[in-house]
Amino acid sequence: MGAAPRFAESPNGLQRTLILALGTFAVGTDAFILAGFLPDMATALGVSTATAGAAVTVFAAAYALLSPVLATVTAQLPRRALLVMALVVLGLANLGSAAAPSFAVLLATRVLAAVGAAAFTPNAGAVASALVRPEARARALAVVVGGLTIATALGVPLGDAIGQWLGWRAALVAVAVVCLLAAAGVAVWVPFVPGNPPVRLATRLAVVRNRSVAKVLPLTVLGMGAAYVVYAYSVPALAASSIDESATAWVLALYGFGAVAGNLASGYATDRWGATRVLTGGYVVMATALGLMGTLAATHVRAAWLVGVLGAAWGAASWCQTPAQQHRLISAAPQEAGLVVALNASCIYLGIGAGTLLGGFTTGHGVTAMYALGAALALVALAYLHITARVAEAPRPRPTR
Numbered sequence: 001m002g003a004a005p006r007f008a009e010s011p012n013g014l015q016r017t018l019i020l021a022l023g024t025f026a027v028g029t030d031a032f033i034l035a036g037f038l039p040d041m042a043t044a045l046g047v048s049t050a051t052a053g054a055a056v057t058v059f060a061a062a063y064a065l066l067s068p069v070l071a072t073v074t075a076q077l078p079r080r081a082l083l084v085m086a087l088v089v090l091g092l093a094n095l096g097s098a099a100a101p102s103f104a105v106l107l108a109t110r111v112l113a114a115v116g117a118a119a120f121t122p123n124a125g126a127v128a129s130a131l132v133r134p135e136a137r138a139r140a141l142a143v144v145v146g147g148l149t150i151a152t153a154l155g156v157p158l159g160d161a162i163g164q165w166l167g168w169r170a171a172l173v174a175v176a177v178v179c180l181l182a183a184a185g186v187a188v189w190v191p192f193v194p195g196n197p198p199v200r201l202a203t204r205l206a207v208v209r210n211r212s213v214a215k216v217l218p219l220t221v222l223g224m225g226a227a228y229v230v231y232a233y234s235v236p237a238l239a240a241s242s243i244d245e246s247a248t249a250w251v252l253a254l255y256g257f258g259a260v261a262g263n264l265a266s267g268y269a270t271d272r273w274g275a276t277r278v279l280t281g282g283y284v285v286m287a288t289a290l291g292l293m294g295t296l297a298a299t300h301v302r303a304a305w306l307v308g309v310l311g312a313a314w315g316a317a318s319w320c321q322t323p324a325q326q327h328r329l330i331s332a333a334p335q336e337a338g339l340v341v342a343l344n345a346s347c348i349y350l351g352i353g354a355g356t357l358l359g360g361f362t363t364g365h366g367v368t369a370m371y372a373l374g375a376a377l378a379l380v381a382l383a384y385l386h387i388t389a390r391v392a393e394a395p396r397p398r399p400t401r
Contacts, residue, residue, distance in 0.1 A: 013055050017140045019185035020124040022145035023087055026178040028151025029093060029159060031059065031352075033175060035232045036252065037161030037168035044168070045103040048364040049236060052103070053356050056111050056232040060353030062114035064346040070119050071342065072201045079127045079193035083120060083186045089186045097319030099170035100398040110370040116179075121148075130193050135285025149263055152319070153256030157249040163243060186220035207339045212332035215388045217347050220325050221382055223279075224351025226286060226377035227318035229359040230293075230370050240367040241307050253313035254308045260315030266323040275324040276389050280323075285306055286317035287311030317378075322348070 034041065034056050042052035074082055093113035100106035104259040128140040163171040208214055230237050234255075238248050262282070269278045289310045296303060296310075322344075355377070362370040 016158070016189050016191075017128045017143045017158040017181055019189050020083070020128055020144050021150075022178065022185060023083065023182040024088070024147030025151045025155060026090065026126055026147075026182055026192045027121055027177060028148040029155030029178070030090065030113055030117065030175050030190065031063075031349075032056075032152070032156045033159035033171060033229070035234050036156055037163035037234060037235070037249070039235055039334075040163065040221060041106075041168045043098070044045035047103045049233065053232045053360040053363075055103075056356045056397065057105055057353040058112045059117075060129055060349040060356065062111045063118045064348075064353065064394075066115060066179065067118040067122065067349075068201060068205065069124060070115070070254060072199065072352040074119060074123075074195075075197040075198050078195055079123055079130070079365065080186060080190050082123055083127065083190065084183050086120035087179050087183035088116075089113075090120065091176045091183065092181060094172045098142060098169040105204060119295040122345070127190065127193050131191070135236070148259045149319075150294055152252065152259045152315075155182065157253040160249040162251055163188045164249070179222055205343075207333055207336045207343070210333050210336075213329060213340055213343075216325065216328045216332055217225050217343060219279075219381060219388070220321065220344055220347035221351040221354060222377060222381040223283065223321045223325075224318070224348050225355035225358065226283075226290075226374050226381055227314070227321075227375065228352045228355030229374035230290065231359075233359050233363060233370065236363075237297070237367050238291075241293060242300070242302045243304060247304060251311045254312040258312030258315030258339045259319040261312075262318070262320035263322060265316075266320035269320075270327050277384065278320060278324045279385050280382065281316045283322040283378045283385065285313050287378035289313040289317060290371050290375040290378065294368045296381035297371065298368040313350055317349070323350060329375075336338070354363045 034052075038052050038056075039049050041055075042049045045052070072092075090113055093109050093116060096109035096112065097106055100109060124144050128144045132140045159171045159175065162174055208217070234252065235245070235248055238251055239245075243251055266278055266282075293307065293310050293314070296307060325344055326341055329344055333340050358373060358377075359370055362373050
């Protein structure tokens with residue numbers, strides 16, 4: 001345990017977190033890159049686009065379910081070794097996906113990729129905190145989380161562009177290369193950080209028995225489900241709005257920049273106006289954006305600039321949820337902040353998987369129905385937010401004597 005304080009005082013600690021950010025960038029890109037070339041991948045593997053969307057669902061569901069299990073199983077491993085192994089697994093899984101001869105093999109490699117991602121992301125933040133002085137921890141965490149947000153803004157459009165130029169298999173190879181480079185960087189530049197004391201899985205999940213936490217977590221699944229009904233199928237969905245393949249990357253980039261802006265603005269707005277108001281605004285914007293995009297697709301109106309604006313609003317509304325939801329969860333269980341944030345991350349991926357699955361079921365009914373379902377789920381999330389907020393804020397009856 002003596003090594004951790006020494007590196008905590010290192011002036012290079014904050015710079016070392018940059019290599020961890022490269023790893024989270026790889027994880028974020030890998031999580032969403034398939035959306036950029038789903039139709040091409042489906043054609044190559046002989047399945048429908050709706051079926052191919054299961055690759056996104058499987059990754060998200062495996063991440064959500066395996067994350068607490070892996071945290072328990074790997075608790076005592078030294079952090080550097082764990083991070084390197086996680087990135088190597090993620091890199092090899094992407095190489096396997098790139099070489100997949102069939103859709104079944106692709107699904108298996110996506111589960112393996114989820115293992116690497118679920119082992120890396122939470123521990124990257126913990127290691128970043130251990131490498132810097134206490135007053136610099138927020139900045140270190142921001143750097144690491146920044147890798148994920150940059151992936152949302154740039155990683156997916158870049159992957160889409162590579163997929164168009166060189167093919168979808170080359171795009172997955174590119175992600176694998178980034179993973180392996182990050183693994184090498186962590187092995188060389190990140191110092192030894194010891195593992196943690198073992199914590200039973202039942203103990204990790206016990207916080208769900210807190211009624212306030214149990215009321216907040218389903219909203220994450222609902223909200224992210226609404227946001228991702230269309231996302232995995234964005235290429236055919238945007239094509240229905242007269243956005244050709246060459247412009248798809250630009251719309252996805254606008255979505256990503258909107259996501260980054262929404263995430264950053266949400267933190268400030270939640271502190272100033274409260275989580276309920278921020279989430280209310282987010283769900284209203286999401287429902288409106290998806291509804292208007294569905295209307296444009298149904299009426300065959302050519303308005304690429306409007307689709308870009310709506311895509312940015314959709315991204316902002318999708319990712320403004322996370323800071324506000326984390327704020328609500330930490331307020332509900334301040335002594336279990338780390339556990340509830342980790343559970344919220346699992347619910348984010350569970351919502352992404354559920355939304356993608358629902359989107360796949362809807363593809364046979366047309367793009368307009370898909371947009372309508374996403375907008376409807378956003379309104380359901382809005383209703384759930386206000387019902388549970390009123391219950392939480394309602395005065396408890398005084399006991400009678």
